[in-house]
Amino acid sequence: MTGRQWASGVGGLLVCLAVWQVLVGSGLIEYDLLPSPWTIAAGLSTLVVEPAFAVELGHTLAATLLGWLVAVLAGTGLGALLGTSPRARRYCLASIEVLRPLPAVAFVPVALLLFGFSLQMELLVIVAPALWPALVNTMEGFAGVPQRLTDVAATFHLSAGTRLWRVYLPAAAPAVLVGMRLSLSLALVMAVVAEMVGNPEGLGYALVREQQALHPDLMFGYVLVIGVAGMVLNGLLLLASRFALPGLFRRPVARWDSA
Amino acid sequence: MQGGVSASAVFELRNVAYTVPVREGQRDILRGVDFALGAGEILAIVGPSGTGKTSLIRIIAGLVAQSSGEVLFRGRPVAGPPEGVAVVFQDYANALLQWRTVAANIALGIERRLDRAACARQVERCLALVGLERHAGDYPWQLSGGMQQRVQIARALALEPAVLLMDEPFASLDAMTKASLQDEMLRLRGETGASFVFITHDIEEAIYLGDRVAVLRGRPGTIAETHGVGLGAVRDQVASRAAPEFLELRQRLHGAIGAHA
Structure with a gap:
């Protein structure tokens, strides 16, 4: 985005906030539990300095990252296997297509039954749905490696390990990264869901607690914090991938095959 | 190394056929392909598109197996890409x-x-x-x-290969770049002593680079005729292309390809 686009975007946001402030502040809309942006900001500023807040944020981030890590390791590993082996695909694709569309929140009662109100329950609720984007994108990335590159690997007599790490993985990396990003945002959502209904810790539980304590300003504050956490995690992942794969992001998209 | 097949053939193809399965049975891509590549020789294979040029180079390179016939590298049947053989593909963007x-x-x-x-x-x-x-x-x-x-x-040269297989390597380049890479290739042949199989759809390129030119023709494709190129070892983009031998061979190859394309 250019500076001008940024400025316009921020401007639009400010106008929305101003309208909200005026509507609530002037009493044009009367709704006891809808605080004005100003009240939310004030609540947020008292919230973030409390030691308990750091614990809540830390818990949610740790659960998100741990669950995401498990999902990504399993998902990319399986995805790489399925993407490179047509036989594995033939046997597994049907199972994946049956399991994948199951709604993520449907795992919550299952996880509760298995693990009760615990971190294990939260991790299961995160890992089960976050696995699929990593798996499916990695699989498609590996399956889509141009035949020319497999020809090159074969005629240069590269070992299986060299092929995987130095040819196929970098070639599939853009798709793998897409899967990792989708998994990460899903992991955060599922962590919050698990904390709201299951594991009584972290930002999700705090959100429900403030709602039940009739502190709508703090509740909205938590919503905001969760949103920002998602943006920051996504940004950090993008930054890390650009740093790890410098040659990747400016390569041309030219993909053509000779007759 | 001009004309004729060297006694010490590096590659030898005997009655090679290649068939691929399609929905209604199978399609013949190549049939009855015979040729030998001598040591240090440049064999140019010229043919219109759809005659199985790329299939032929993939078979020689050991990337796919022929359906019948024999492919020998230094007298041994090829099973998988042989050591000492390097391939240069047309689509450099995918190959690099x-x-x-x-x-x-x-x-x-x-x-x-x-x-x-x-x-x-x-x-x-x-x-x-x-x-x-x-x-x-x-x-x-x-x-x-x-x-x-x-x-x-x-x-490819880093492998110090005995044979370089080139599949229309200059087809997607502009004329000037093409000419300078052709001359570079002839110089590299002199410096490395490697043999080349050079596949192209460009008749003039085939004559300019080749010690011999083989015509791949028909569906399924087969080597219809092979001609020695009487231009000598040293070639020049202007003089060689104006030489009577060049023009005569060009006319014959045009006839050979055009009449059956």
């Missing part, structure tokens, strides 16, 4: 590892075989062979098409 620098691409085939210093020396030597010394640290996508194709050639 776009996330690796030019030097790292050239090192691809040797980095696990040679120690670090020897590998660096070989990369440097091959960069110099194709005139890319100043681009060692660039990524392929930063280079022009001609330069990327040079990288692919250097990467």
Whole structure:
């Protein structure tokens, strides 16, 4: 985005906030539990300095990252296997297509039954749905490696390990990264869901607690914090991938095959 | 090395046929392909599209198996890509590892075989062979098409191959780049002593580069005729292309391809 686009975007946001402030502040809309942006900001500023807040944020981030890590390791590993082996695909694709569309929140009662109100329950609720984007994108990335590159690997007599790490993985990396990003945002959502209904810790539980304590300003504050956490995690992942794969992001998209 | 088949053939194809399954049965791509490649020779194979040129090079390279017939490299049947044979593909953008620098691409085939210093020396030597010394640290996508194709050639030469298989390597380059790469290839042949199978759909390119020109023709494709090129070892973009031998052979090849295309 250019500076001008940024400025316009921020401007639009400010106008929305101003309208909200005026509507609530002037009493044009009367709704006891809808605080004005100003009240939310004030609540947020008292919230973030409390030691308990750091614990809540830390818990949610740790659960998100741990669950995401498990999902990504399993998902990319399986995805790489399925993407490179047509036989594995033939046997597994049907199972994946049956399991994948199951709604993520449907795992919550299952996880509760298995693990009760615990971190294990939260991790299961995160890992089960976050696995699929990593798996499916990695699989498609590996399956889509141009035949020319497999020809090159074969005629240069590269070992299986060299092929995987130095040819196929970098070639599939853009798709793998897409899967990792989708998994990460899903992991955060599922962590919050698990904390709201299951594991009584972290930002999700705090959100429900403030709602039940009739502190709508703090509740909205938590919503905001969760949103920002998602943006920051996504940004950090993008930054890390650009740093790890410098040659990747400016390569041309030219993909053509000779007759 | 002109005309005739060398007694010491590097590659030999005997009655090679290639068939692929399609929905209603199978399609014949190649049938009854016979030829031999002599040591140090450039055999140009020219043919219109759809005659199985790329299938032929994939069979010689050991990337796919022929359906019947024999493919011999140094007298032994080819099963998988043989050692000492390097391939240069037409689509350099896919064939190069776009996330690796030019030097790292050239090192691809040797980095696990040679120690670090020897590998660096070989990369440097091959960069110099194709005139890319100043681009060692660039990524392929930063280079022009001609330069990327040079990288692919250097990467093949780094293996010090006895045979280079080239599948329409200059087909997607502009005329000037094409001419300079053709001359470079002739010079490299002189310096390395390698043999070449050079596949092209360009009749003039086939004559200019080839010691012999074989015509691949028909569906399924087969080698219809082979001609020695009487131009001598030293070629010149202007003089050779104006020589009576060149013009006469060009006319014959046009006739051979045109009449049956």
